[in-house]
Amino acid sequence: MSRTTHSRRLLLGVALMYSAAPVQAETLREALVKAYTTNPTITGERAALRATDENVPIARASGLPSVNATGSYTENVLVASNNFASPARQAQGGANVTVPIYTGGLVRNSVAAAKTRVEGGRAALRGTESDLFTSVVGAYMDVIRDEAIAGLNTQNVRVLDVNLQASRDRFQVGDLTRTDVAQSEARLALARAQLQSAQAQLISSRESYIRLVGTPAGTLETPPTLPHLPASPQIAVSVALDNNPFLLAAAKESDATRYDVGVARSNRLPRLSAVGGGSYYNYLGSTGFGSGIQSSGTAAQGGLSLSVPLFQGGRPAAQVRQAEALQGRAIENVTATERNVIAQARSAYAVWRSSEQVIQSSETAVNANKLSLEGVRAENSVGTRTILDILNAEQELLNSQVTLVTARRDAYVAGFALLAAMGQAEARDLGLDGGVLYDPVANYDRVHHKIWDFDSDGEPAAIATRTAQSPAQDASVAVQRDPLLDTPVDRNPALTTGKDAPSRQ
Known part of the structure; x- marks a missing residue:
């Protein structure tokens, strides 16, 4: 890892760690920690990696000695009358040991493939972390955005409702026309429809937050600034090609398939093993006195076993061709993953830069409106202006504020997605320390040399938290009090009454 990459990860972690928040407000880092420890996607992926770890001792077992014991008891129900040497009953027991000496590369290639896939699984787990964190950041920012939009629309409905009452009052005294009242009614109805849509979107975003994080959103603190985003898409792509976890996982899978070809080729090579065994028999006193047959005895044997395949119906060749074809697919998958990573990095960079520019333009538009x-x-x-002119100006201000809120969300999410594509948005990059980091190497070190046949980890228990007890989310938001927006559109008293009203001139 380069010093620059390490510094970026450290700064990103510090930024998330020290984002100050008021009492009872949830920070982005706290949301990420909850998802990291309780989300079923990440906990399931960890279990899958533990299962992948077990492929190493499974592959190694083929090169270790095997011991088998056999036993039998036989009762001869019907014995020929002229067969004096046949006992009426007998018990037998034996043990055999087989030690593989040469397997044609089967064990060596199987173990190498299993180890390589473990490394690929660790990279895939990093990618799952990165994807999960990107989704959490998106859900976090969605809630912030939709709360702001719902608040703006709530305030807009309140202002337009007051304005409609004022318009009706002025119509009663002849200062406004029926057209002015109708325009106010229409704009209020439209604002209420927009509020309903905004509230539905807010509820959906809050439910998505629960799905990812495991708890309701509550009050969310403004997220910290993302540090050291790349200066150009070329830099982003260069870092992504070196660090993207899914690309690294695809490369490891491609490496593993080379060993799979060696495993397939071993099926047409000789196998040599050392074998040994011993046996014991006992006729349990059923041979009869004077039969000349010993009632019990032992035997032992040892030697070498050589198996040379001569013809297997073409199966080994088919297995080799199959493994080579799968290797070809894995090689192509590396290229496909690389294309995807490049596209993700460039697209995220473009969205991030575009959203930053939209923010600047929207801030100007809000102030101008x-x-x-x-x-x-x-x-x-x-x-000199009509009620409709005021309504249009107020709607343009609302639209520009919604655009600004949306652009801020898009810029942050795209920036984090860019870091994820560059392989810099994983648990080790975000400062999620304090004992919560999952170490995938620990389980591998624990199991990869185990040879005891009766070992077990026991019945697994659920790690991820359920959300069935979470309350259904609503669209309640804090009341916004922008002095300008909180003022009714029709705030002026009647200038005159009847036919002399300016609006009727």
Whole structure:
């Protein structure tokens, strides 16, 4: 790992670790820790890696001695009358030992393939972590965005409702026309529909948050700044090609298939083993006195066993061709994964840069629309603007604020996705320490040399938390109090009444 990459990971971890939050507010780091420890996707992937670890002792077992014991008891129910040497009953027992000496490369290649796939599984687990964290960041920012949008729309409905009442009052005294009232009614109905959509989206985002993190969102703190994002897509791609975990996993799988070809080729090579055994028999006193047959005895034997396959119906050749074809597929999968990684890095960079520019433009638009709304209201007070002009100006301000909130969410999520594509958004990069980090090497070190046939880890228990007891989410949001937006659109008293109203000139 380069010093620059290590520094970026350290800074990202520090940024998440020290993001200050008010009391009872959940930070992004806390959400990531919850998902890391309780999300079933990541806990399931860890279990899958532990299963992959067991392929190493399974492959190694083929090269270790094997011991078998046999026993039998026979009762001869019917014995020929002229067969004096046949006992009425007998018991036998024996033990055999087989020590593989040469297996044509089967064991060596099988163990090498299993070890390589363990390394690939660790990289895939890193990729799963990265994907999970990217999803959590997306869900976290979705809730923040949708709460803001729902709050803006709630305030808009409240303002338009007050405005409609004021418009009706002014219509009663003849200062406005029925058209002005209808325009206010239409805009309020549209605002209520937009609020319903925003509330539904907020509920959906909060439920997605529970699905990923395991607990309701509550109050979410503004996330920390993402440090040291790349200066160009070329830099992003270069780092991604070196560090992306899914690309590393695909490369390890390709390496493992080379050993699979060696395993297949071993099926047409000789096998040599050392064999030995002993046996014991006892006729249990059923041979009769004077029969000349010993009632019990022992025997032992040892030697070498050589098996040379001469013809197997073409099976070994088919297995070799199959393994080579699978190797070809794995090689192509590396290329496909590389293409995907490059596309992800470039796309995330483009979305991130575009969203940053949208943020700047939207901030300008919000400020300009606020000035515009103030100006239109002032002009309405002297009769040069209509209610519709005010409603349009207020709607443009609302739209620009929604665009700004959305762009901020998109920029952050795209920036984190860019770090994920570059292989810099995993648990070791985010400062999720304090005893929660999962060490995939520990289980491998524990099991890869075990040879006891009666070992077990016991019945597994669920690790991930269930969400069935979580309450159904609603769309409640904190009341927003932007002084400008909180002022009714039709805030001016009637200038005059009847036919002399400016709106009727």
